[in-house]
Structure formats: C-alpha cells, structure tokens
Amino acid sequence: MDALRRARWLEAELGDPRDPSAEFSYARRVEDDEAERYPSSALRTLLEAQVHRHYVPRPLGGQLRSFEDVGALVRVVARRDLTVAITHAISLLGTAVVWLSGDAAQQRRLADAVLDGERVSVALTEPGSGSDLLAMSVAARPRGDGYHLTGEKWLGNGLDRHRFVVVYARTEDRGGPRGFSHFLVDKQAVAGGVRASGKIPTLGLRGADLNGLAFDAQLPSSALIGASGSGFEVILKALQVSRTICGTLSLGALDTALDTVLRFALHRRIYGKQVAELPQSQKLLVESWTEMLVCDSLTGLELRGLHAVPAQASVHSAVVKYLVPTLAEHAMQKLSVVYGARYYLRNGDDPGIFQKMYRDNLVVSLFDGSTQVNLFSLSHQLRSLVIHHRATEMPSWAACAREPAELDWSKLSLSASGQDSVLAGFDAGCAALRDAIGHEPDATRQAIEISLVRLTQGRDELFEAVRRLSPGAFAAGDPEAFELARRYAVIVAAAAVLIDRHLNQAALTGTLAHPAVMAVALHRLAAQLGGVPLLPSPCYRDCFAALLARREQDGHCGLYVTQPENSNAVT
Amino acid sequence: MNIATPSSPHPSPSKAIIQHWLQLRIAESIQAQADDIDATLPFSYYGLDSVASVTISGELEIWLGRKLPQTLTWDYPSIDLLSTFLAQV
Numbered sequence: 001m002d003a004l005r006r007a008r009w010l011e012a013e014l015g016d017p018r019d020p021s022a023e024f025s026y027a028r029r030v031e032d033d034e035a036e037r038y039p040s041s042a043l044r045t046l047l048e049a050q051v052h053r054h055y056v057p058r059p060l061g062g063q064l065r066s067f068e069d070v071g072a073l074v075r076v077v078a079r080r081d082l083t084v085a086i087t088h089a090i091s092l093l094g095t096a097v098v099w100l101s102g103d104a105a106q107q108r109r110l111a112d113a114v115l116d117g118e119r120v121s122v123a124l125t126e127p128g129s130g131s132d133l134l135a136m137s138v139a140a141r142p143r144g145d146g147y148h149l150t151g152e153k154w155l156g157n158g159l160d161r162h163r164f165v166v167v168y169a170r171t172e173d174r175g176g177p178r179g180f181s182h183f184l185v186d187k188q189a190v191a192g193g194v195r196a197s198g199k200i201p202t203l204g205l206r207g208a209d210l211n212g213l214a215f216d217a218q219l220p221s222s223a224l225i226g227a228s229g230s231g232f233e234v235i236l237k238a239l240q241v242s243r244t245i246c247g248t249l250s251l252g253a254l255d256t257a258l259d260t261v262l263r264f265a266l267h268r269r270i271y272g273k274q275v276a277e278l279p280q281s282q283k284l285l286v287e288s289w290t291e292m293l294v295c296d297s298l299t300g301l302e303l304r305g306l307h308a309v310p311a312q313a314s315v316h317s318a319v320v321k322y323l324v325p326t327l328a329e330h331a332m333q334k335l336s337v338v339y340g341a342r343y344y345l346r347n348g349d350d351p352g353i354f355q356k357m358y359r360d361n362l363v364v365s366l367f368d369g370s371t372q373v374n375l376f377s378l379s380h381q382l383r384s385l386v387i388h389h390r391a392t393e394m395p396s397w398a399a400c401a402r403e404p405a406e407l408d409w410s411k412l413s414l415s416a417s418g419q420d421s422v423l424a425g426f427d428a429g430c431a432a433l434r435d436a437i438g439h440e441p442d443a444t445r446q447a448i449e450i451s452l453v454r455l456t457q458g459r460d461e462l463f464e465a466v467r468r469l470s471p472g473a474f475a476a477g478d479p480e481a482f483e484l485a486r487r488y489a490v491i492v493a494a495a496a497v498l499i500d501r502h503l504n505q506a507a508l509t510g511t512l513a514h515p516a517v518m519a520v521a522l523h524r525l526a527a528q529l530g531g532v533p534l535l536p537s538p539c540y541r542d543c544f545a546a547l548l549a550r551r552e553q554d555g556h557c558g559l560y561v562t563q564p565e566n567s568n569a570v571t
Numbered sequence: 572m573n574i575a576t577p578s579s580p581h582p583s584p585s586k587a588i589i590q591h592w593l594q595l596r597i598a599e600s601i602q603a604q605a606d607d608i609d610a611t612l613p614f615s616y617y618g619l620d621s622v623a624s625v626t627i628s629g630e631l632e633i634w635l636g637r638k639l640p641q642t643l644t645w646d647y648p649s650i651d652l653l654s655t656f657l658a659q660v
Contacts, residue, residue: 134621177621177645232621233642380623384630414625414641417632471600475623 007072026353029081060111066404068303071248078252082360094120094166096238101226121162123153140169154212160196180231193217204359237412240313243321247299250328253361261335286543288331290521296559298496307404308397310411318378319489325364379481388418394425399503429498451522458529510550516542586658593650610650
C-alpha cells in the first residue's frame with residue numbers, strides 16, 4: 001500500500017518525537033507553542049523533505065498520486081504538531097480552487113510556486129459573515145483592465161506571510177450563488193494594496209499565523225480564476241477535498257494523545273496496581289483506541305472514495321468532517337480522565353504534548369466548514385439519499401491494494417444525487433462479519449450481534465424519520481434534521497468499518513479484523529445511537545490485550561502498521 | 572407529493588405542468604397551498620437557500636427523466652424562469 005510506504009518514509013525523516021533533540025520532537029513543538037512562535041524551523045524541515053511536492057498533481061510536475069497518500073503524510077506531521085500540519089496543508093484548499101477552475105497558465109504558475117516551496121493561503125471568511133459564504137462582502141469590481149478589490153478578510157492561515165492568496169470575492173453586487181468569484185492574488189505584485197491585521201491570538205495552535213487582510217488593490221484581469229460567478233460552486237467542491245483531509249489532522253492529534261496516556265497508564269501505579277490494570281482505565285483506553293480506529297478506517301476509505309466516486313464527495317466529506325473531529329474530541333476527553341491531574345498540568349511527565357493536542361484539535365471542528373455547517377449540508381441530501389438507497393455489494397474500490405484512479409476534478413459535484421456506495425454496502429458488510437465470527441467465543445459474538453442489530457435498526461429508524469420529516473424542516477434547519485444527519489454519519493462510519501474489515505483483512509489483522517477490537521468499535525458506534533447496554537467486561541479486557549499487542553508491532557496504535565523504513569524507500 | 576414515484580413522466584411537459592410541479596414542491600416544503608406560491612418570486616423567498624435548492628434539480632432530474640445541471644436553480648432562480656427554461660429544452 002503506497003500511502004503507508006510514504007507515511008513510513010516521512011516517519012523516518014522526522015524521527016522519534018520523544019527525542020528532544022529532533023526538530024519534530026514533542027518538546028520542541030511545545031516550545032514553539034508556548035512561545036507563540038511561528039514554527040519556521042519545522043516548516044523548513046518539511047521543505048527539505050519535499051512534502052509539498054505531494055500537493056501538486058503529477059500532470060503539473062508534482063507527486064500527487066492520491067489523496068490517501070496526502071492524508072497519510074498529513075497524519076504523520078499532525079501527530080507531532082497540528083500547528084505545523086495545518087500551516088503546511090493550508091495549500092491544499094487554495095490549490096484545489098485552481099486545479100478545479102483555473103486556466104492552464106494559472107495552474108502552471110501556482111504549481112511552480114508550490115513546487116518552489118511557497119504556501120498558498122485562502123482568504124474566505126470575514127469578521128461579520130460567520131460561515132455564510134453568500135454573505136461575504138469583500139468585492140472585486142471591474143476597473144480599467146482588471147478588477148479593483150476592496151474589503152477585509154479575516155481568520156485566514158498565513159494571509160500575512162504567504163505570497164499567494166486565493167481570494168473569494170463578490171463580483172455581483174446582488175450576490176447570490178452566481179455572485180462570487182475567486183482571484184489569485186500575488187501580494188508582491190499589489191504590494192501597496194494589501195494591509196495585514198497582525199496575528200490573531202487563539203486558544204490552541206498558538207504558533208500559527210492566523211490573521212486578516214484588508215484590500216484596496218488593483219488586480220490584473222488574469223487574476224480571475226475560472227468564470228466570473230463560479231466562486232461559490234468551486235469553493236464548495238474544493239472544500240470537499242480539504243474536509244476529507246481534515247480527518248487526518250484529528251487522527252494525528254488523537255494518536256499522540258492515546259500514546260501519551262497509554263504510556264502513563266502502563267507505568268504509573270495506584271492502589272497497588274498499574275493504572276492500565278484497572279478495568280475502568282482499560283475500558284476508557286480501548287474505547288478511545290477503537291474510536292481512533294473507526295476514524296482511521298472511515299477517513300482512509302473516503303480518501304479512496306474521492307478518486308473512485310468523486311460525485312459522492314459532497315456526502316462523504318461532510319460525514320468525515322463532522323464525525324472525525326467530534327469523535328476525536330470525545331476520545332481525548334476520555335483519555336484525560338485516565339491521565340488524571342496530569343492532563344491539566346503544563347509541566348508534567350510528558351512535555352505538555354497532551355494538553356497541546358487536546359487544545360489544538362478543537363480547531364479542526366471549526367475550520368473548512370464547522371460541524372454545524374457540515375451537518376446542515378448533509379441534512380439537505382438525506383431525502384434523496386434515503387429515496388435512492390439500494391443495498392448492494394461492498395464497493396470494490398474500497399480495497400486499499402487497488403491503484404487509485406487519477407482524481408477527476410470535474411466529477412466533484414454539489415450533490416451526490418442520492419448515491420452513497422458506502423452506505424449501500426452496510427448490509428453486505430454486516431453479513432460478511434457474521435460469517436467471519438462464527439467460531440468466536442459467545443461473549444464476543446453476542447456483543448457484535450447486539451451492535452449490528454442496533455445499527456441496522458438505527459439505519460431503518462433513520463430512513464423512516466427522514467421520509468416522515470417535511471422538506472420544509474430540512475430547508476429551515478430544524479434541529480431534527482441536524483440529528484438525522486448526525487445519525488446518518490454514524491451509520492456510514494459503521495458501513496465503512498465493516499467494508500474495510502472485509503476487503504482489507506490482511507492489513508487490519510491486529511486491529512479491526514480482530515473480533516474483540518471490532519466488538520468494541522461497533523459498540524462505540526451503536527452507542528452513538530443510544531439504547532445499547534455496556535459490553536461485558538471480558539470484551540474490554542480482550543480488546544486491551546489486542547491494543548498492547550498492536551503496539552508491540554511498531555510502537556504505534558494506528559490502524560495500519562507503520563514501521564520506520566530506510567528513508568530511501570520512497571522517492 | 573412523493574418524489575420517488577412521480578405520476579408517470581410526461582413525455583415533454585409543458586411550462587404550465589412544470590410550473591405546477593414546482594409550486595407543489597415549494598408548497599410542500601413550507602406547508603402552504605400551491606396556489607399561494609408566487610412563481611415570479613425567487614426560491615430564496617420561500618426559504619430555500621442555494622444549497623437546499625440544488626436538491627430540487629436532483630428531484631427534477633428524476634421526474635423529467637433527463638440529466639440536468641445541479642446549479643439549475645442558481646441560473647433560473649424562480650419557478651417562472653426555471654419552468655420557462657425547462658419547457659424549452
């Protein structure tokens with residue numbers, strides 16, 4: 001699996017995060033954070049490793065083969081420092097706009113800039129407009145041979161620092177879905193016309209350079225990206241890609257949080273025992289672990305889905321962007337319970353990395369469309385998804401050994417037209433799991449059966465509720481529509497896990513293909529729907545044994561084994 | 572109105588038929604009578620934002636049995652404009 005090879009290579013390049021002398025050590029990353037210092041030296045390390053080449057499609061001279069590769073790389077950086085991962089991956093959104101709608105000259109220009117190591121910012125949001133993309137007021141009006149850009153953008157990553165900024169601006173005074181366009185602004189070329197607000201202080205990501213930009217600039221006509229009026233449609237599609245990648249950011253943070261707390265639990269003794277020997281600690285640890293595995297599985301599958309079924313990305317990206325950061329937040333909260341007082345300390349046994357990951361991950365639910373925005377947009381599609389639903393075989397594209405097709409950007413679509421091939425494989429996934437666990441001990445088999453029944457019932461209840469709810473309730477953003485969208489995301493995640501287990505069994509031997517692990521993972525998802533009893537304690541104990549065995553393999557707890565390899569293995 | 576099993580698709584529905592379908596669809600979404608829906612007002616007047624209105628294009632596709640751009644309601648943002656366009660092509 002190529003994505004894994006790339007992840008192993010970058011792991012080796014960045015080194016052991018517990019070695020304080022390494023640039024990408026937890027200690028150094030926390031140091032930058034405490035000082036609210038921009039992580040220049042860490043970014044230089046990524047530049048030397050040429051990670052940015054993976055952001056540029058191969059036809060333009062880069063190495064972007066699949067977004068699963070990109071996600072694997074982002075996750076490796078994220079598990080060391082989300083500030084660096086987010087600051088680096090910011091280029092993915094702005095470039096997506098240009099790959100989607102830019103002309104050949106713009107694509108060439110931006111590809112060259114990124115390949116040279118430039119990062120690209122996006123100026124989308126404004127102080128007074130929340131998440132409403134049709135309320136933005138920064139305007140570009142025809143003037144002379146080009147456009148006059150005026151107004152103030154706010155809360156963008158690197159707006160002050162990066163030379164290239166993709167600006168989303170109103171091009172029709174009346175606004176509306178055809179009233180906005182993108183402009184590729186080279187700040188060097190409009191030097192006098194751009195004023196930066198300075199760094200905006202934040203709860204997490206303290207070293208990041210979040211700021212605002214005020215424009216009063218004359219742009220050449222060649223700055224317009226795509227057709228005038230295409231901005232709203234294009235940004236919605238570009239966000240489908242970046243939202244799916246966002247899953248890997250939360251996964252990196254959760255990975256480190258789990259590793260940190262697990263180490264603590266294995267060494268710390270209380271009441272005459274290791275913390276990790278206490279049944280309640282084991283339960284919390286394996287719940288967090290299996291939630292991470294679910295997120296890993298879902299995100300990986302949907303990154304493959306971007307290539308295989310891009311027309312469904314409006315649904316799949318919303319599912320990932322809602323569920324993964326939220327589940328990661330909950331999992332970290334549980335880990336903080338095991339960590340006890342140490343989670344609250346900034347000078348405890350770990351170098352402060354737990355609390356940094358905990359704080360930093362909170363931002364992932366907010367950007368690229370908040371949790372609420374994603375649930376709302378998903379809710380609009382529920383009626384058509386339910387009406388068109390037809391159970392099918394599991395989608396063969398989900399097999400991770402398959403070479404991904406080159407992403408066809410033109411196939412990204414505002415609506416999935418009722419098609420969701422992951423959800424369609426849910427019943428087949430349930431059947432395959434039941435077949436596979438026939439000889440397992442009764443306790444595990446029963447635990448799995450209870451969750452499968454609850455999830456299937458939850459799917460049926462959801463479908464019924466969607467049919468019953470009036471279209472007006474969806475249009476008006478009724479709370480029930482949000483709740484139904486949330487449940488839909490949970491069922492899709494269950495389908496993803498079942499499909500992944502069946503099609504990629506060999507890769508998941510120590511994780512989701514292990515029945516005790518699957519029992520807890522499915523229980524976590526079924527619990528999201530309510531009405532499931534606790535698992536019998538042997539399930540948690542067996543799963544905890546699997547967690548330790550998984551960690552023995554390469555020192556990590558992720559879905560796939562990522563043993564560091566010779567750094568020459570991937571070029 | 573059940574969009575899954577529409578009354579048999581008219582071979583080439585007239586503007587009036589399309590207009591009536593859209594009025595029923597909007598009326599259902601705001602729980603009003605079809606007669607109360609003004610065909611000349613923009614979809615947004617009836618609470619359908621730009622993302623929600625994309626779903627109408629999908630429903631029209633099924634009903635009319637032909638492929639339609641998803642941004643149809645953006646380019647023809649009222650019942651009147653949309654039904655005129657659909658009756659022509």
